[in-house]
Amino acid sequence: MRASEFLAQADRLPVGDLHALTGGGGLVVVAPHPDDESLGCGGLIAEAAARGLPMRLVVLSDGVGSHPNSRRYPPERLRCLREAETLAAVARLGLAPGHVRFLRLPDRFVPSEGPAAEAAAESIAEAARDCRAGALFVTWAHDPHCDHQAAARLALRALRARRILPGLRAYAYPVWGWALAPDIEVGPPPRGLRLDIAAHREAKQAAIAEHRSQVTDLIDDDPEGFRLEPAMLARFAGRHEIFLAIPPETEP
Template sequence: MRADAFLAAAEALPFGEFDAIARGRGLVVLAPHPDDESLGCGGLIAEACARGASVRVVVLSDGTGSHPNSPSHPPDCLRTVRERETVEAARALGLEAEHVRFLRLADRFVPSDGTEAAIAADRIADMARECEAGTILATWRHDPHCDHAATAAIARLVCRRLPTIRLLAYPVWGWALPPATEVGRAPRGLRLDISRHAEAKRSAVAAHRSQTSGLIADDPAGFRLDEAMLAQFSRTFEIYLEVEE
């Protein structure tokens, strides 16, 4: 199925309830970079926290690839800034800092397999056991970013370690795919109505100031979420896709 048709169908999936995702157990949200958790799953995290559900957010990369040429924010500084922003974003959604974990893999080089990926999967599996997770959420494997695809691959490794856990995918950058890209069968899954958490999600996204504002102004090649990009994440629903075996 072409990407344009797939995404149009995904945006028309039936609405489902939170319990259809969590199934009465905990959730683990895997974010390739600091901000993906807010962009893709902010409403879900807020709903889980409002219900008192157990949630862990795991950020895989160190986020230092967003502004690689900034004199004012060399890698160690940028990593600290982005992790601090993620904790602030989590709090805006109702999630305490101790439930946000950082694996600090190299941005743009998150592994899909091999020893480093296996170690990451082991750590995530431990966190899933800690919160008695029944569902793990990872970025869609067709998202056009290598770290997003790698996060999807690591999530599959976690599922091999925890055979009873379910994997769902959330698209972040899928809309940027060339329309004719082949992405497989028609989507299955659900949309979650997050309208009651729209303000919390906006606050969470805005907490990532290094990505949404002119906070880092000395890297002309630096990444920034512009208004058109942010509009993609301001809708009152989020998409959760069943993952093909």
């Protein structure tokens, strides 16, 4: 199925509640970069917090690729900034800082093979065990960003290696997938659910705003620096978040 048709159908998936997604268990969100958790899963995290469900956030990359030429924010300072932004963001959503893990893999070079990938997959598994997760959420494998694709492979590596709780459900959340060329082939029609996050839209927008390095001119000394555009942000301001069911037979 072509991306344009797939995403249009994804926008019309049935609406389900948190129990329908997790089966009543906890949840793990895997974010390739600091900010993906707020963009794709801000409402999900807020709803889980409101219901008292245990959850963990695993942030894979150090996020320093967003402003590679900044002198005021060299890599170490930028990493610290982006981690602080993430903790402030998830606090807006109700997630405690002790439930966030930063793996600090290289931004734009998150591995999906080798020892570092094995360690990352084990960290994802450990997070799932810690909260007795019923569901895992990771970026869509068709997102046109190498780290988002690597994140999907790492999650599947953990799932297929049976490191995580039996029966764990897996879902993908699109972030950059909305920017795919419309004629790109992305596979069979979507399955999954939309979550109504109307009660948490304000908290989600506040969480996104905490990522100041990504949504404002806070870092203004890098002409090649990244900034989320208003049209992109508008995509994540709606009433629903989309979670695509990942078939258990999917290859890692």
